[in-house]
Amino acid sequence: MAQIIIKNLRKDFGNFTAVKASSFTIEDGEFFMLLGPSGCGKTTTLRMIAGLELPTSGEIFIDGEEVSQKPVSQRDIAFVFQMFALYPHLNVRQNISYPLKSQGMSKANISAKVAEVAQILGIEDILKKPVGGLSGGDRQRVALGRAIVREPKAFMMDEPLGALDAEFRERMSEELRALHDRMGATTVYVTHDQLEAMQMGDKIVVMNHGSVEQFGVPQQIYDWPATLFVADFIGSPSMNFLEFSGEISKGDTQVALSRQVFGIPAQLQNAKGDLVFGVRPEHVSLDDNSEYIGEIMAIEYLGTTQIVTIKTLNGVIKARISAAKIVEVGQNVGLAFDPQTITIFDKASGVALLSEANKGVLDHG
Numbered sequence: 001m002a003q004i005i006i007k008n009l010r011k012d013f014g015n016f017t018a019v020k021a022s023s024f025t026i027e028d029g030e031f032f033m034l035l036g037p038s039g040c041g042k043t044t045t046l047r048m049i050a051g052l053e054l055p056t057s058g059e060i061f062i063d064g065e066e067v068s069q070k071p072v073s074q075r076d077i078a079f080v081f082q083m084f085a086l087y088p089h090l091n092v093r094q095n096i097s098y099p100l101k102s103q104g105m106s107k108a109n110i111s112a113k114v115a116e117v118a119q120i121l122g123i124e125d126i127l128k129k130p131v132g133g134l135s136g137g138d139r140q141r142v143a144l145g146r147a148i149v150r151e152p153k154a155f156m157m158d159e160p161l162g163a164l165d166a167e168f169r170e171r172m173s174e175e176l177r178a179l180h181d182r183m184g185a186t187t188v189y190v191t192h193d194q195l196e197a198m199q200m201g202d203k204i205v206v207m208n209h210g211s212v213e214q215f216g217v218p219q220q221i222y223d224w225p226a227t228l229f230v231a232d233f234i235g236s237p238s239m240n241f242l243e244f245s246g247e248i249s250k251g252d253t254q255v256a257l258s259r260q261v262f263g264i265p266a267q268l269q270n271a272k273g274d275l276v277f278g279v280r281p282e283h284v285s286l287d288d289n290s291e292y293i294g295e296i297m298a299i300e301y302l303g304t305t306q307i308v309t310i311k312t313l314n315g316v317i318k319a320r321i322s323a324a325k326i327v328e329v330g331q332n333v334g335l336a337f338d339p340q341t342i343t344i345f346d347k348a349s350g351v352a353l354l355s356e357a358n359k360g361v362l363d364h365g
């Protein structure tokens with residue numbers, strides 16, 4: 001088990017900077033997600049932590065020891081590439097034993113270790129089977145077994161469930177998280193799937209174009225997105241954004257948007273310039289008394305809720321409302337937003353003017 005500290009980590013490939021001055025801390029025993037769109041630098045970051053790629057600058061500490069320029073063999077980290085990458089000519093027991101054999105461990109100790117791992121993973125009955133004929137789930141368990149058997153300080157996983165269909169993926173992600181909870185080993189997990197990151201992670205780093213946009217627990221990131229990028233990337237459907245230009249004078253508690261007045265959190269009373277008003281679909285309600293009117297363009301029924309797409313003067317807004325509410329396409333409806341849930345961003349920088357970190361500290365104009 002290990003704490004991993006990343007300080008100003010940077011990686012250049014020629015003239016291209018894949019990772020720009022990243023800093024964050026992964027606590028001992030955490031299930032930690034590196035999240036972001038394709039090409040944002042997640043895999044490069046993971047490979048630098050594992051020692052498969054050396055950083056251009058910056059530092060990596062594993063349990064207090066600086067390892068930035070040390071080779072893989074001196075870091076004691078298991079890298080789980082694709083869970084299906086097994087040695088096809090070996091059986092399950094031989095696949096799991098392999099890393100221990102390479103370390104020169106005695107036969108008796110290997111046998112005891114493999115038995116222990118097989119029991120944790122629930123695969124005792126398939127130890128003698130060739131891996132070729134195994135089901136997808138069992139192959140995945142064997143691949144995991146091979147990684148955990150040597151008890152490394154930490155696990156690095158790069159989109160391990162990426163190739164699986166939705167149902168199987170959900171089952172394996174639950175199994176993986178349960179396994180982590182039993183073993184408590186620090187795990188760093190790369191994904192581009194925000195839902196997977198929110199469901200599985202203790203903490204999430206959101207990356208974009210090689211930079212860390214935000215770092216925190218899933219709820220912090222969902223409730224207090226630090227940037228427009230994070231607000232847009234996290235949540236499905238994502239946050240609604242309405243642009244407006246103007247000034248919120250000191251003491252104002254409301255802003256006007258298309259003639260309709262909205263309440264705003266008290267800390268935003270000094271904001272001015274080109275601003276973006278963000279509200280999540282579940283915080284938009286249909287309100288007959290509101291003068292902010294839009295026309296329903298589409299309705300997506302989801303069982304207990306429905307996503308209603310509404311065209312307004314400021315653009316399209318999505319509302320997540322109870323499925324019990326009767327609405328129809330073409331209907332005009334009034335919209336209301338809960339002021340406590342509104343986020344306002346500076347349009348040019350994309351930075352949230354009010355975030356959990358800078359609550360009440362407005363440094364804008």
Ligand code: ATP
Nearest residue numbers: 013016018036037038039040041042043044045192
């Ligand atoms: P994906 O999910 O698509 O793998 P990612 O966020 O993991 O995306 P990386 O694989 O870290 O992204 O790549 C970040 C950027 O660095 C990409 O633009 C990629 O093309 C570039 N890159 C990665 N490895 C190399 C390399 N060895 N040489 C040159 N460029 C590279």
